[in-house]
Amino acid sequence: MDPKLIAAYADLIIEKGINLQKGKNVLILTGPGTYYFARELSKSAYRKGATFVQVLLDDLDVLASRLAAQEEDQLTFNPAYMKALDYEMCTEGWSYIRIDATEERLDHAELDQTKNQILGKAKRRFHEARSKKLMRSQLAWCVCCAPGPLWAKQVLGPQATIDDLMDVLKPILLLDTKDPGLAWEEKKEMLDR
Template sequence: MNQKLLDTYADLVIRKGINLQKNRSVAIMTGPGTYYFARALSKSAYRHGALFVQVLLDDLDVLSERLQNQDEEQLKHNPAFIRALDYEMCAEQWSYIRIDSTEDRLDHGPLDQQKNQLYGTAKREFSATRFKKTMRHELPWCVVCAPGPRWARQVLGENATTADLMEVLKPILLLDQEDPLAAWDAHGAMLQARQARLNSLHIDTLHYKSPVTDFTIGFTEHARFLGGSETLPDGTPFFANLPTEEIFTTPDRMRASGYITTTRPVTVLNSRTEEVRLVFEHGRVVDYSAKVGKDVMDAFFSIDEGTRRIGECALVDESSPIAKSGLVFDSILIDENASCHIALGDGYPTCLTQGKSLTTEEGLIAAGCNTSLMHVDFMVGSKDMTITARTREGMDVQIMKNGLFTF
């Protein structure tokens, strides 16, 4: 890949993604296949004033071997140094970057679903404090992607190269602009204008309608839409996802009814699912099916009760560069920004006006915010979807038609 382009991308993530502040440390999670980008990010971080950079390796092939050779008690073990690192990251306001494991998901041994679910649950429980601070945007974080040869062939065909895929990603990441940093500022402002319009409607429910979906989701009076950059408690902005096209909020965990069907593949517990159909009553999944990955969804729903309720709903215009590409990237980071989506699992307290005061699970649940160890996005939008809002004043307002915002 072109070194100048790689450095420009790394600088974008450091300066706009986590918005690194001088003398702050950075943790970067990567798989083996994207270590080259973790290295570029590390160098950029030091160029921009980082105190310390720690690269962490997440190797799915090694995990496969662990799942095959350990019993349940062994799989629950997490060494004390991880908790010490979590503590320091929280206490010293580390930034966290995760490189989506698109490359390594295509080259690993088998992952036993039951054991993988047990391992993942134990890992999330062990790092629950850091996870909660991240969900509350009390720490700067950013999820990004990096092209590799296997991912390139999956997305573009058997003769595609890493450089070919990077050319596709350039407009999606606004790296084709003369000044990508300024382009992301402008893009963030556009998304915030959309969120302001939605918040002005005082939405009580959204009704999703398409040939495979007839679904209604409700909100408390405290729900607000967010989009573009996030904000730390001290007012510092950052982009939690690069790219991002979504306007999102936290629904009332008890108010979802009807059925909704995924329109793009979704990776759940490191395994692919397709055409997952979810049936809701009183906010809870009461029935489900899947063209691919029913066993994966069985494992997902066994993790905790919160996996059966919605923690996020996000609106995405089908005119985004990702949707226009016509490609399926098999990356939740990119595919979720091509289409409207919902997330099963943990909700975002920051999307509630009283969110900062909600410090306990009981308080969150009482406020209508779902809680769970998991948070997985499922793409449900399409070019034939219509979404109608009902306001708290009883007016119906069409906000999306044929997958496009009406304003």
Template sequence: MDQASIDRYADLVIKKGINLQKGKGVVVLTGPGTYYFARALSKSAYRNGASFVQVLLDDLDVLAERLNAQDDAQLKFSPAFLKALDHEFCAEGWSYIRIDSTEDRLDHPVLDQHKNQVYGKAKREFSEVRSKKLMRDQLAWCVCCAPGNLWAHQVLGEHASAEDLFDVLNPILLLDQPDPQGAWEEKNAMLDRRRDFLNDLHIDRLHFLSSKTDLTIGFTERSRFTGGAALLPEGIRFFPNLPTEEIFTTPDRLRAQGYVTTTKPVNVMENVTEEVRFTFENGKVVDYTAKTGKEALDAFFSVDEGTRRLGEVALVDETSPIAQSNLIFHSILLDENASCHLALGDGYPSTLEGGNALSSDEQLHQAGCNTSLMHIDFMIGSKDMTIIAYTRDGASVKLMEQGKFVF
């Protein structure tokens, strides 16, 4: 990857991803393997008027050592200066960029599962205020990825390089277009049309049906589909994910019935899960099996009650450029945008009419929105997936057949 290409990508994330406003600060979270891109993002942010950029390092190798060396009480500690950073971040309207840790998940010792659960839960509780603001689109944020050699080997084979993977990602990120930022505006217009079609149906429930899935998910009258760019309260647009292909909403936390099977690997509590089958009754996971990663799911479901209910339903069809690549990227950012998916855990108040005004868990629950410290996406889409919408006036509308939208 030449520096000019990296800088072009960084400019896309800064200008279109978080839509940086002059005089605002930026926090970038990266692992060691993608620090080169954090540096490029930081430089681009300063070129585009950032007041300050703080790069935070998430090093799984160091974390593994901490988990081995400390007891549960010690693992719950976070220093006060991080709380102060969160406070300034929220008070001053900073932007947040997270580089998916695809490279570093492949280069660290095994993490103690119990201790990692204790550490992760305490960390999420510590930053709960910031997380809630991000989930409500009250602060600009963007999740992106950056190729490295280890990730390239995982996706493309042992002889592949980071440059080879970047070649694959270029058209997915629309960086192959003469004007990538303009190309994302065109993509957003297409997602807006899909969003509007779904919202105009006034959907009561969706029925997902394939050879491995038979699941019905209900929605409240307040549920609204969204996708592509999001809006800050002051009307500034940003892209929470680059790339993005999904149209999503928050379901009724009490209305999921049937079973569903995952179709792509998902990293849960830093462990890989595969072919997970969830069985739902009255919105709650009552049984689950997995070809791989059952113990990680055990730990996930013990975090809080909200992990057993749905917080998101997202529709993506098989024509997306990520799906057309026929690759498994082992990255939620990319794999979720190649496939319909469900998230267990925290819901998005921003996708409920008037949802951002709801502050307490009780208010959110009454509106049908799930709450949890966790939010993990599980891909369920396939080439034999059919989705039928049942509207509030009693009509049925086929949305997807053989994994492709029919509207």
């Protein structure tokens, strides 16, 4: 995988995806298969002036274990520190990036759908204040994908590599231009017209 290309992609997410302002904090949610990209986003955010970057891991295999082991009433528990993090995000204007779990969805233990719905409902209720701010665009946020070997094989066939997938994504993400940020600005202006 071309480290310069991945760094350029991370810079694009930080500059255009969340428009990071100097002195702001960033929360990044990622799965194990895309942690490498969360690390690259963190480095980019610090280069662009972030005060603090927090990376949280969302592991579907761990979730499957929780769903299998716990009773339904246990699934509504969310730790208080997460509410404190939500409060700080909302009051301090943190930016939020979620790296889609493309890799994990292709290779994880089976999830109990009934229990997953109970847990999901409890999480939505628990994070309601943060979610409202995100949906009203009162906090900068972006959802992105990062190429991984499983996704490459699913899209391009069993012999495909991350580099092959990145070759497909490069023109879509405008990473094949001299200045991807400027290319996105021009594309936005064209779409606005």
